[in-house]
Amino acid sequence: MSRTVIENAVVATVDPVGTEHARGWVAIDGTRIAGVGSGDAPPELTAGATRLDARGHLVTPGLVNTHHHLYQWLTRGYAQDSILFDWLVALYPTWARIDADLVRDGAAGAMAVLARSGCTTVGDHHYVFPQGSGDILGGIIAAATDIGVRLHATRGSMDLGVSQGGLPPDFAVETTDAALTASADAVARYHDPGSDSMVRVAIAPCSPFSVTTDLLREAAVLARGLGVRLHTHGSETVEEAAFTLERFGMGPTDYLESVGWLGPDVWMAHCVHLDDTDIARFAAAGTGVAHCPSSNARLAAGTARVPALLAAGVPVGLGVDGAASNESGQLGTELRNAVLMNRLAWGASSMTGRDALRIGTMGGARVLGREREIGSIEPGKLADLALWRIDDVEHAGIADPIAALTLGGQPPLARLWVNGEVVVRDGDLARADQDDIARRAATASADLAARA
Numbered sequence: 489m490s491r492t493v494i495e496n497a498v499v500a501t502v503d504p505v506g507t508e509h510a511r512g513w514v515a516i517d518g519t520r521i522a523g524v525g526s527g528d529a530p531p532e533l534t535a536g537a538t539r540l541d542a543r544g545h546l547v548t549p550g551l552v553n554t555h556h557h558l559y560q561w562l563t564r565g566y567a568q569d570s571i572l573f574d575w576l577v578a579l580y581p582t583w584a585r586i587d588a589d590l591v592r593d594g595a596a597g598a599m600a601v602l603a604r605s606g607c608t609t610v611g612d613h614h615y616v617f618p619q620g621s622g623d624i625l626g627g628i629i630a631a632a633t634d635i636g637v638r639l640h641a642t643r644g645s646m647d648l649g650v651s652q653g654g655l656p657p658d659f660a661v662e663t664t665d666a667a668l669t670a671s672a673d674a675v676a677r678y679h680d681p682g683s684d685s686m687v688r689v690a691i692a693p694c695s696p697f698s699v700t701t702d703l704l705r706e707a708a709v710l711a712r713g714l715g716v717r718l719h720t721h722g723s724e725t726v727e728e729a730a731f732t733l734e735r736f737g738m739g740p741t742d743y744l745e746s747v748g749w750l751g752p753d754v755w756m757a758h759c760v761h762l763d764d765t766d767i768a769r770f771a772a773a774g775t776g777v778a779h780c781p782s783s784n785a786r787l788a789a790g791t792a793r794v795p796a797l798l799a800a801g802v803p804v805g806l807g808v809d810g811a812a813s814n815e816s817g818q819l820g821t822e823l824r825n826a827v828l829m830n831r832l833a834w835g836a837s838s839m840t841g842r843d844a845l846r847i848g849t850m851g852g853a854r855v856l857g858r859e860r861e862i863g864s865i866e867p868g869k870l871a872d873l874a875l876w877r878i879d880d881v882e883h884a885g886i887a888d889p890i891a892a893l894t895l896g897g898q899p900p901l902a903r904l905w906v907n908g909e910v911v912v913r914d915g916d917l918a919r920a921d922q923d924d925i926a927r928r929a930a931t932a933s934a935d936l937a938a939r940a
């Protein structure tokens with residue numbers, strides 16, 4: 489088994505007590521973390537190992553992305569000044585023309601940027617499946633495998649077209665039965681429940697305004713029967729709350745609870761508009777939240793009550809959301825954006841940089857149900873690690889190395905390990921050709937635009 493020892497780095501373990509080492513080491517054995525500590529690494533660990541002198545660097549757990557729509561890489565820069573519902577209506581006709589080849593090329597672009605921003609685990613929410621579009625999930629999984637990131641894919645769906653009172657056009661939705669059958673098939677084909685799994689699948693009807701009550705209810709039954717998690721959008725905007733109030737006579741949390749969607753196996757994106765009662769019910773149920781600060785700002789959806797969620801014990805992770813509402817696509821920068829947005833909304837002491845690092849790592853691991861395997865630097869966990877350079881001109885001399893990452897500009901990424909494999913080296917993808925990915929993503933974006 490190959491061993492690598494990272495030495496002389498600042499180490500932020502994000503373990504349960506937030507242990508940090510001003511000069512420490514991390515040892516990787518194969519796919520797992522063999523040890524972590526302060527000062528010099530023990531000679532019995534360095535003997536015969538590949539040694540990496542990482543002075544001037546900060547090592548953290550790899551970042552965990554809990555919400556994305558990778559295919560939206562193909563539609564960056566559209567509907568730049570719209571709120572969510574107008575933005576969706578503007579984009580649905582274009583999205584309805586995707587196919588597996590285009591999505592694979594767009595997803596590769598999105599995941600290249602995620603990896604280069606410190607992300608080791610990618611959560612994706614894919615919910616547009618035009619007829620005859622091929623194996624879209626298979627394309628996303630192939631792109632993740634090429635780049636080397638861990639993937640939590642979801643088989644999403646929409647079955648509530650505009651003629652039935654939903655938001656999406658009828659040509660963009662599936663039947664309820666087709667969505668359920670395809671969801672079960674995706675789990676059977678691609679879900680790996682193993683502890684070192686590189687691909688897991690969850691079931692993810694899109695949102696209360698694009699999915700029928702039957703599909704929500706049946707999807708929850710299906711997922712629980714198959715032992716996989718559930719994901720959707722919830723309480724993103726005031727318009728969504730008005731929709732559920734008018735159609736069902738209740739707010740989004742009441743509605744989702746009424747169809748079996750509050751539970752420890754569920755995570756929801758955004759959850760911007762939760763009141764105290766909603767938060768208490770999320771906490772009691774153990775339902776997780778994907779906090780997407782940049783997307784919420786881009787669409788002027790509001791600021792999620794992350795400090796209140798954390799105080800109540802709700803699992804909270806970070807998400808970039810789709811690149812059509814967050815053209816950056818970087819997860820590393822979401823750490824800083826989470827701090828800034830929450831402080832603007834909830835006050836100076838509402839969130840620290842270390843809080844942001846915790847939700848971006850362990851928080852995300854909890855949200856995805858992987859807290860025993862990833863999210864912190866602890867012996868026995870999978871070796872998903874980010875090594876940030878903080879002796880560059882932008883960060884050198886900063887009083888607190890953690891602030892270089894959480895309050896400063898995103899530091900250059902010296903290395904990214906996923907499952908013990910180097911996925912990024914000196915800022916560039918190590919296993920895939922990022923120039924080729926860029927070319928293919930540009931061509932796919934142009935092809936899709938020409939189809940629309």
Ligand SMILES: [Zn+2]
Pocket residue numbers: 555556557613721757809810
């Ligand atoms: Zn989303």
